[in-house]
Each structure stands twice: as structure tokens, then as C-alpha cells.
Amino acid sequence: MSNPARLAILGASGHGKVVADIALQSGWEEVCFYDDAYPGLDMVEQWPVAGTFESLLRDLAGFDGVTVAIGNNRVRDERLETLLEHGGNLATLIHPRAIVSPFATVAPGCVVVAGAVINAYALVARGCIINTAATVGHDCRLACGVHVACGANLAGGVSVGRFTWVGVGAAVRQGMCLGEGVMIGANAAVVRDVEDGATMVGVPARPMRRKSSV
Ligand SMILES: CC(C)(COP(=O)(O)OP(=O)(O)OC[C@H]1O[C@@H](n2cnc3c(N)ncnc32)[C@H](O)[C@@H]1OP(=O)(O)O)[C@@H](O)C(=O)NCCC(=O)NCCS
Structure with a gap:
């Protein structure tokens, strides 16, 4: 159709x-x-x-x-x-050169940009942006209004709370839980669960006091 x-x-x-x-x-x-x-x-x-x-x-x-x-x-x-x-x-807008598993769910209001990959049994809720060349691993759960920025990678089974940003090039280890309203800085490596509202930067990612938004 x-x-x-x-x-x-x-x-x-x-x-x-x-x-x-x-x-x-x-x-x-x-x-x-x-x-x-x-x-x-x-x-x-x-x-x-x-x-x-x-x-x-x-x-x-x-x-x-x-x-x-x-x-x-x-x-x-x-x-x-x-x-x-x-x-x-x-x-639901999916670039023709994004790869979305037929076993994944991408809700209305989402935008999936060129080069992004969403793997089997991932659930991406309303209004998420999966940006250029970002990857969402199998069994990930993304709540409403999440943005996975360009080139960021979520390994399998990652859970992401509402309105969370995963910054450009960041990596999130399998099974991690990111809370609501979290900001993961560009190129950070997340190896622990992250509490609501935290801003995390670095490798491995550590909390940072937020001075401004992106
Ligand atoms: C983490 C982030 C939100 C912080 O923004 P901010 O509050 O404006 O922070 P500042 O730029 O004032 O930097 C504060 C300090 O953190 C450091 N810092 C900022 N971002 C960092 C990052 N990603 N990794 C490591 N250190 C970082 C700065 O060097 C600065 O250190 P200093 O105080 O020693 O000089 C932001 O830098 C970031 O990484 N945003 C992601 C951008 C992105 O992915 N955009 C997507 C567009 S599609």
C-alpha cells in the first residue's frame, strides 16, 4: 500500500x-x-x-x-x-535506507533517519527520533519522546525513559536502564544504569552538572 x-x-x-x-x-x-x-x-x-x-x-x-x-x-x-x-x-516516517526489523515496533510520530538500524523485538514508542546511523539493539524499550542522536548505539535490551537524549556517537552497554529526562553526552560510554534527569559524559560515563541544554 x-x-x-x-x-x-x-x-x-x-x-x-x-x-x-x-x-x-x-x-x-x-x-x-x-x-x-x-x-x-x-x-x-x-x-x-x-x-x-x-x-x-x-x-x-x-x-x-x-x-x-x-x-x-x-x-x-x-x-x-x-x-x-x-x-x-x-x-511513522522511516527513511527507505534505514533498516527496521519486521519484528520491531516503531510507533506513530517516530522518525527513523537514513542508515539507522532497529533490530528485532525493539519497541520504539511515540515521537522518538532514531537519527542518522544510530542503532537500537534487539529487545530495547524506548519510551515516548526519546532521541537517539546520530551514530549512537544502544546494545541489546536497553531501556530508555521518556524524553531522554542519547548524544551523538554515544554507546550504551547491553541491558542498561536510562531514566526519564536523561542526557547522555556526545561519545559517552554508558556502563551503569542512569537515574532520572542525570547528564552523563565521558568514558566510562560519569554524572555532569548540566549548565545548558543542547
Ligand atoms: C553533555 C552536554 C549536554 C553538556 O552540555 P553543556 O551543559 O552545555 O556543557 P558545556 O558545554 O558547558 O560543558 C561543561 C563541561 O563538560 C565538558 N563536556 C561537555 N560535553 C562533554 C562530552 N560530551 N564529553 C565529555 N565532556 C564534555 C566540557 O568540556 C566542559 O568541561 P569544563 O567545565 O572542564 O570546561 C553536551 O556537551 C553534549 O554532549 N550534548 C550532546 C549533543 C548531541 O548529541 N546533539 C545531538 C544533535 S542531533
Whole structure:
């Protein structure tokens, strides 16, 4: 079955461009952005920005699917929830050159970028981003709004709490549990469970006081 025609994307960001590209490469025929920077922002590259989040809620019936391309994990999930409440059909966007096991589950509202691999019996909940060349091992459990950044690797059976970031190039040992709202720094190696809200950096990863967000 081919994808339906029109996709609305909330969030006219750099990530939004990646999402538009994936949509068009995976069978969607037309994409249209919405962003609260409208009307100051009315185009993203060649794609139109048609209105704000409020206007998207009114326009939803004119789209076959909708997704959110906002980097902030909590905000992305909140917007997806609101879109669902308004009857939006959340798209699942998987780049044609990502590898997703037929025995894995990737929920609506997720984006899986080129080169990513999701292995058998992994469960990826709503609104996760599995970014370029990231890997999610067998039996991993990712809660809503997780972002596994470019080139990060989760070994088998890793559990990741809501809104957690796994930074670029990080590695997480098999069976580890990462709590909610965790930040794993770029290139960290996680070899112990991580408590909610912690920021971890280094090899092996150790707690760091957060000074700012990414
Ligand atoms: C961990 C992280 C969130 C910290 O950000 P921050 O709070 O702004 O921290 P700062 O840049 O102020 O750095 C604070 C200290 O930690 C060190 N540090 C920061 N990130 C580090 C990392 N990944 N590994 C090791 N040390 C790190 C800095 O060198 C600095 O050390 P200093 O105080 O001795 O100078 C961030 O550096 C990071 O790694 N983000 C991941 C980025 C990413 O993957 N983005 C994905 C985009 S798709």
C-alpha cells in the first residue's frame, strides 16, 4: 500500500527539513510546514509554511498525516498528544535506507533517519527520533519522546525513559536502564544504569552538572 498524499510537519527547523526529505523519499507526495514563527517565516527552502500550531489544529482535516519536527523531546511529545486529541493521523516516517526489523515496533510520530538500524523485538514508542546511523539493539524499550542522536548505539535490551537524549556517537552497554529526562553526552560510554534527569559524559560515563541544554 502506498502512502497517502499530504503530510503536515510542525516545526520548520533543520530537523524539519530532514523529516520532509524522508517523507518525500518514502512515498508522501506533498509536505507543508507549520511553525509559530509564521507569518515571519513563510518558506523553508522550497517548502511552504502555511501557519502556526493553532492554525494546524484547524487545518488537520486537509492532511492525510501529520508529524512534529521539534528537537525538544518534551515539547515534541506534547504537540503530538495535542494533535492526536484533535484527530490527527500521526505518521511513522522511516527513511527507505534505514533498516527496521519486521519484528520491531516503531510507533506513530517516530522518525527513523537514513542508515539507522532497529533490530528485532525493539519497541520504539511515540515521537522518538532514531537519527542518522544510530542503532537500537534487539529487545530495547524506548519510551515516548526519546532521541537517539546520530551514530549512537544502544546494545541489546536497553531501556530508555521518556524524553531522554542519547548524544551523538554515544554507546550504551547491553541491558542498561536510562531514566526519564536523561542526557547522555556526545561519545559517552554508558556502563551503569542512569537515574532520572542525570547528564552523563565521558568514558566510562560519569554524572555532569548540566549548565545548558543542547
Ligand atoms: C553533555 C552536554 C549536554 C553538556 O552540555 P553543556 O551543559 O552545555 O556543557 P558545556 O558545554 O558547558 O560543558 C561543561 C563541561 O563538560 C565538558 N563536556 C561537555 N560535553 C562533554 C562530552 N560530551 N564529553 C565529555 N565532556 C564534555 C566540557 O568540556 C566542559 O568541561 P569544563 O567545565 O572542564 O570546561 C553536551 O556537551 C553534549 O554532549 N550534548 C550532546 C549533543 C548531541 O548529541 N546533539 C545531538 C544533535 S542531533
